[in-house]
Amino acid sequence: MSKYIEQIKKLVSLQGIDTELIDLKNKMEEAPKHLEMLQNELDSLEDQKAQLEERLKLLNDQKKKLEHDIEEDAGKIKKSKNKLMMVSNTREYHAMMREMDNLEKLNRFREEELNNLMEELQSQQSKKEELTQQIKSLRDELDACQATLDSELQQIQERILELERARKKACADIPVPILSRYNFIKDRLHNPVIVSVRQSVCTGCFISIPPQSFVEIQKGEQILSCPNCQRLIYWEEHYSGNKE
Ligand SMILES: [Zn+2]
Structure with a gap:
């Protein structure tokens, strides 16, 4: 597994924890x-x-x-x-x-x-x-x-x-700059923080990302943000968060 996918995977699992925490607090x-x-x-x-x-x-x-x-x-x-x-x-x-x-x-x-x-x-x-x-x-x-x-x-x-x-434990595993980005978004937006891109649509705001960003995200080199909602995004073909 590439380092990129590894990081996405960790962020998605952190997201899973946060979603459950929000749900329980509600x-x-x-x-x-x-x-x-x-x-x-x-x-x-x-x-x-x-x-x-x-x-x-x-x-x-x-x-x-x-x-x-x-x-x-x-x-x-x-x-x-x-x-x-x-x-x-x-x-x-x-x-x-x-x-x-x-x-x-x-x-x-x-x-x-x-x-x-x-x-x-x-x-x-x-x-x-x-x-x-x-x-x-x-x-x-x-x-x-x-x-x-x-x-x-x-x-x-x-x-x-x-x-x-x-x-x-999950946070300790994530590089500090990425974790700071995650927490920054978490404090400002409605849950979730990190979402997949399906075809070329951000599943956080349901708006298509620009073709250039879609090409970038498919490369799987750096963690991108949705230009519309600012959430962290990843291509669903790279990693399906549902399967561990
Ligand atoms: Zn979005």
């Missing part, structure tokens, strides 16, 4: 997103539940007050009925009858309100139970997701350490 950023989504969903359900509990408390207070008022006025009516037997004055009798009538009407109205309230309470209560169930299953999912994520992240981190060691 994965590390993406991985917690599903967890965050579940957490947001859980927070919103907890909020809904808290609101529902407040509403239930309010309805229960209303219920207590209504029950108390009904009982109180029922007591008044009962007392009036007893007193009614002893009233001889017609005007007083009618006044008491009217008052009792009003109280009875008021209580019938309250009973109706109480019925509506009980229905509302029941429906809110079953909503709360449903919500509690949802929260429980979401929390289970979240716990499972967290456990998976932790082991996934740990695996990724271990692989990154491995790759960083491999990268150091």
Whole structure:
């Protein structure tokens, strides 16, 4: 193998390491997103539940007050009925009858309100139970997701350490001026840094290189850059990076 091909081969294998590193670092950023989504969903359900509990408390207070008022006025009516037997004055009798009538009407109205309230309470209560169930299953999912994520992240981190060691070794094998060119491009362009030229097209930017450059690259003497995207290029007939 010529020295030129040897260098291309080393650069392509460095490229392989860098591509995997970039890929893993993206994965590390993406991985917690599903967890965050579940957490947001859980927070919103907890909020809904808290609101529902407040509403239930309010309805229960209303219920207590209504029950108390009904009982109180029922007591008044009962007392009036007893007193009614002893009233001889017609005007007083009618006044008491009217008052009792009003109280009875008021209580019938309250009973109706109480019925509506009980229905509302029941429906809110079953909503709360449903919500509690949802929260429980979401929390289970979240716990499972967290456990998976932790082991996934740990695996990724271990692989990154491995790759960083491999990268150091790969770099040590490449002549400094070539490595500097590689790193210069790496810091400025989107991955990849080194790409093949297929027929006469750069596979980094998919633009044809000039015929003169294509003739140069086929000679396989020095490492060229794509005049369009500046990536390092090599002729694919010289070396196929896929086969080791
Ligand atoms: Zn290009």
